[in-house]
Amino acid sequence: MIHVYNTLSREKEAFHAITPGKVNMYVCGPTVYNYIHIGNARSAIAFDVIRRYLEYSGYVVNYVSNFTDVDDKIIQRAREEGVDEMTIADKYAQAFDEDTIPLNIKPATTRSRATAVIPDIIAFVEDLIHKGYAYESAGDVYFRAKKFKGYGILAHQDLAEMEANAAGRLDDQELTRKEDPIDFAVWKASHSSDEISWVSPWGKGRPGWHIECSVMAQKYLADTIDIHGGGIDLAFPHHTNEIAQSEARTGQTFVNYWLHNGFVNVNDEKMSKSLGNFTTVHDMLAHYDDPMVIRYLLATTQYRRPINYAPDTLEQARAELERIRTAYRNVFFRISTAKTGHDDSVDYAIAEHISHFREAMDDDFNTQNAIASIFELVTIANNYASRDEIKLDTATRLTHAIADLMNVFGINGLSEHLTLSAEAQALLDKRVQARAVRDFNLSDQLRDQLSDMGIIVEDTTQGQRWHHA
Ligand SMILES: [Zn+2]
Numbered sequence: 001m002i003h004v005y006n007t008l009s010r011e012k013e014a015f016h017a018i019t020p021g022k023v024n025m026y027v028c029g030p031t032v033y034n035y036i037h038i039g040n041a042r043s044a045i046a047f048d049v050i051r052r053y054l055e056y057s058g059y060v061v062n063y064v065s066n067f068t069d070v071d072d073k074i075i076q077r078a079r080e081e082g083v084d085e086m087t088i089a090d091k092y093a094q095a096f097d098e099d100t101i102p103l104n105i106k107p108a109t110t111r112s113r114a115t116a117v118i119p120d121i122i123a124f125v126e127d128l129i130h131k132g133y134a135y136e137s138a139g140d141v142y143f144r145a146k147k148f149k150g151y152g153i154l155a156h157q158d159l160a161e162m163e164a165n166a167a168g169r170l171d172d173q174e175l176t177r178k179e180d181p182i183d184f185a186v187w188k189a190s191h192s193s194d195e196i197s198w199v200s201p202w203g204k205g206r207p208g209w210h211i212e213c214s215v216m217a218q219k220y221l222a223d224t225i226d227i228h229g230g231g232i233d234l235a236f237p238h239h240t241n242e243i244a245q246s247e248a249r250t251g252q253t254f255v256n257y258w259l260h261n262g263f264v265n266v267n268d269e270k271m272s273k274s275l276g277n278f279t280t281v282h283d284m285l286a287h288y289d290d291p292m293v294i295r296y297l298l299a300t301t302q303y304r305r306p307i308n309y310a311p312d313t314l315e316q317a318r319a320e321l322e323r324i325r326t327a328y329r330n331v332f333f334r335i336s337t338a339k340t341g342h343d344d345s346v347d348y349a350i351a352e353h354i355s356h357f358r359e360a361m362d363d364d365f366n367t368q369n370a371i372a373s374i375f376e377l378v379t380i381a382n383n384y385a386s387r388d389e390i391k392l393d394t395a396t397r398l399t400h401a402i403a404d405l406m407n408v409f410g411i412n413g414l415s416e417h418l419t420l421s422a423e424a425q426a427l428l429d430k431r432v433q434a435r436a437v438r439d440f441n442l443s444d445q446l447r448d449q450l451s452d453m454g455i456i457v458e459d460t461t462q463g464q465r466w467h468h469a
Contacts, residue, residue, distance in 0.1 A: 001014055001015070001324050001364060002014075002015040002057065002361075002362045003362060003363060003364055004055075004227075004257050004259060004364055005259070005304060005364045006258055006259075007154060007155075007232075007235060007258040007260050007392070008153065008154055008237055008255075008257075008258045010148060010156075011288075012363075012364055015285050016256075017059065017226055017255065018222075018224060018226055018256065020227075021037075021058065021059060021060060022059060022060050022061075022062065022224050023054050023059045023060070023061045023062070023226045023227060024062050024064075024217070024221040024222055024225040024227070025047070025050075025054075025062065025064070025067045025221075025225070025226060025227040025228075025229065025400045026064045026068065026217045026221060026225055026228050026255075026299070027043070027044075027047045027064075027067070027108075027191060027228075027230060027426070028043075028065070028213060028215065028226070028227070028229070028230035028231075028234055028238065028239075029065040029066045029067050029068070029096075029108075030067065030068070030096065030360075031067075031068040031069075031071055031073055031074065031095065032067045032068065032069050032074070032088070032089045032091075032092035032093045033074045033076075033077045033088055033089075033092060033148075034069075034073075034092060034097075034280070035078065035092065035095055035280040035281060035283075036095075036096055036099055036100075036280065037097065037271065037278060037279055037280050037281065038266070038271065038279045038281060038284065038298075038309055039231065039263065039264045039271060039278075039330060040266050040281070041100070041281045041294075041298060042231075042261060042263075042298050042307060043229075043230065043231045043261050043263045043272075044100060044103075044105050044251060044302035045103065045105060045273055045295065045298045045299050045410065046261040046298075046299075046404055047063075047229045047259075047261070047302070047303075048106055048230075048410055049365065049408065049410060050227075050229070050292050050365055050408060051063055051106065051387065052106070052264070052314040052407065052409075053074050053082065053361050053365060053408050053409060054405075055404065056408050057358075061109075062109050062110075062153060062220075063106075063108045063109045063110075063114070063334070064108060064110045064111070064114055064215060064216060064217065064220045064221055065091070065107060065108040065110075065131060066111065066113070066114060066212055067096070067111065067112075067113045067114070067115050068114055068208065069085075069086070069089035069093065069113040069210055070085060070089070070114055070115050070196055070206050070208060071113050074088050075195050075196065076335060076344065077423075079194075079337055079356040081166040081437075083198070084198070085195070085196040086115075087114070089115075093113065096131070096280065098282075099281040099282055099285060100281075101286055102291040103281070103291055103294065103410075104292070104295060104296050104410045104411070105410070106410075106413060110220045110426075112216050112219075112220065114207060114212040114314040115402075117212065117215050117219060118198050118207070118220055119214065120215045120232050121187075121211055121215050122200050122201070122209045124186075124211060124214065124215050124218075124245070124249060125141050125186050125187050125200075125211065125218045125251050127255070128141075128143065128186065128199065128245065128248060128249060129141065131248060132144075132147070132250070133147055133244075133245075133248040133249075133437065134150065134186055136202045137177045137178065137179075138177050138189060138191075139189025139190075139202050139203040139204075140177055140187060140188055140189050140202075140205070140223075141185065141186050141202055141273065142177070142178055142179070142185055142186065143183055143184050143185075143186050143241065143244060143245060144179065144183055145162075145182045145183050145184060145241075145244060145246075146159070146178070146180060146182065146254070148247070148248055149247075149324040150313030151182075151244055152236070152240055152330035153240075153243075154236070154240050154258060155166065155238065155239075155240055155255050157236055158356055160183070161170050162182050162184050163180075163181055166181040166182045168398075179291040183210035184208065184209070184210065184237065184241050186208045186211045186245065187202060187205050187206075187208060187211075188205050188206055188455075189202065189203055189205045189207055190203075190205050190206065195260070200457075202418060207233040209238070210237070210238055210241040210242055210245065211245060213238070213242050214242050214245040214246040214249075214254075216244065217242075217246065218249075218250070218392075219265065222254050222459065223246075223252045224250075224253050224255070225226040225252075225255055225256070226253065226255075226256050226257060227256070227257045227259055227281065228242075228254075228255040228257075228259070229258075229259045229260070229261070230261075231261055231262060231263075232255045232260040232261065232262060232263070232304075233258055233261065233263075234260070235312070239258065240256065240407050243255070247255070254438055255300060258325065259303070259389075260304070261303045261304065262303065262304050262305050262306045262307070263307075263308065264298075264307045264308075264309055265304070265306055265307070265308045265377065266279055266308075266309050266310070267308075267309075267310045267463060268308055268310065275435050281307065281355075283419070288314075289458065290318070291409050292321060292322055292413070293314060293317050293318045293408075294314070294317075294350070295410055295411055296317045296320065296321045296409070297313060297314060297317035299367060299409040299410055299411070300317075300320075300367050300368065300371045300409060301365070301367065301368065302364070302365065302367050302368050304364070304365050305363055305368075320371075321411070323375075323378060324374060324375075324378055324402065324414070325414055327377075327379075327381040327382050327385075327402070327404050328399060328403070328413075328414040328415065329415070329465075329467075330381055330382055330386075331384060331385045331395050331398050331399050332399055332415055333385075333463075333465045334385055334390050334462060335392065335395050335397055335399070337393055337398065337462075337463060338390045338391070338392040338394050339389055339391055339392065339393045339437035339446065340393075341392065341393060342389040342392075342393035342394045343384075343390075343391050343394045343398070345399060346380060346384055346394050346398070347393075347394055349376075349380055350394075350397055350398055350401050352378065353373045353374075353377050353380070353401075354373070354377040354401055354405070356369075356372075356376070357370045357372040357374065357405050358372035359371060360372070361408070362409055370408075371409075373405070374402065374405050374406065377398065377402050377405070378402070380398065381398050381399075381402065384398060385462070386462075388462075397406075399414075399415075402414065403415075420455070421453075422455075424450060424453055424455055425459040427446050427450055427453075428447060428450065428455075428457070428464065428466065430442075430446055431443050431446040431447065431450075431457065431464065432463075432464060434446060435464070450466070451469070454468055454469045455468060455469070456468070456469050457468075
């Protein structure tokens with residue numbers, strides 16, 4: 001049984017899907033006005049791991065996410081660059097794919113852009129007005145926060161505190177347009193002819209930020225969904241407002257389990273533009289040759305904990321991943337010469353550690369404990385590979401176990417570096433034959449030839465093995 005920490009209840013709860021065997025999951029995506037930063041990548045990877053574990057556990061996951069492609073930041077950026085808003089949004093939506101594919105983040109089942117659902121947004125807002133939860137004011141439409149019972153519960157916000165904060169943030173114009181300072185915009189009037197806008201019953205304008213997620217979750221999933229995810233910084237106001245909008249419209253619970261991921265610090269400091277440590281994934285990928293190391297660092301920390309992105313934590317991630325890859329290869333290289341049959345005691349130990357892995361992941365996706373189970377398999381693999389004789393079934397089971405569990409973390413390709421050209425394979429085969437007849441001159445000559453091709457051959461007591469230089 002999977003247990004998840006629900007931000008709404010502040011407790012770990014047993015996970016029950018609304019429809020057995022299926023999970024409807026919504027995760028907030030980025031605003032496409034710049035390259036995504038490491039915090040966006042952390043959130044995308046955290047929920048990718050959760051999705052992969054749900055799939056590993058037998059669920060069919062319908063995963064919906066958004067691109068916020070219209071807001072103040074995009075409009076400002078378009079002005080700065082002298083292009084229209086959609087040029088900016090298109091560029092960074094495409095960059096999102098370019099940055100997330102190397103990190104092996106599965107594409108959403110549905111990823112929609114806010115501007116693709118404008119008629120749905122308008123219909124949603126009209127319904128809120130009709131139900132008395134929203135009102136038009138000078139072309140804007142605001143949500144009556146206090147009318148919604150339980151507003152602020154998700155982030156445990158006190159109403160008086162919210163009022164004080166809201167009043168401090170608003171300019172006089174906004175204050176006069178609102179009935180109450182804590183009301184929030186679901187539709188914003190356009191105040192300039194050179195910014196993107198749509199015709200609506202309230203004049204030309206564009207959606208407020210929060211409304212798109214409420215609309216997409218309902219349109220592509222259901223009135224009540226199983227899991228909603230995002231960074232902990234989104235709990236207030238974004239998710240708080242999503243709950244108010246959605247539940248005001250449907251009268252149903254919007255989300256059964258609210259999951260929030262923790263922050264990423266850079267060199268032990270909070271990431272911010274003013275500190276100059278704002279790290280984009282685009283830059284990270286350009287400067288780091290192995291994206292799976294970045295993925296390993298971000299995936300193997302439990303999703304609610306903070307991660308420190310720094311040269312030494314990356315180096316540690318690289319070393320750990322290399323240990324896993326090496327153990328995998330140690331067994332992989334023995335498979336071709338393994339005897340048929342299996343070894344009971346090793347099979348038993350493999351099953352035991354798979355079950356520990358599942359226990360750890362069932363406990364609110366505790367990837368830190370789960371990776372410890374993989375390292376138990378690594379030890380077994382290294383010991384088994386050093387035996388004089390190994391059995392095919394057990395060796396196969398061992399490599400599959402490591403590969404399957406690493407796949408939950410989204411780290412594939414453990415044998416990727418083990419592919420060879422037909423030519424290189426032929427030379428390796430020839431070398432095995434040469435050594436069998438003790439023709440060491442030929443064997444050395446073949447080793448040099450392979451070395452020129454970037455393949456380093458080593459002879460071990462269990463036979464020849466190789467790796468790329
Ligand atoms: Zn959202």
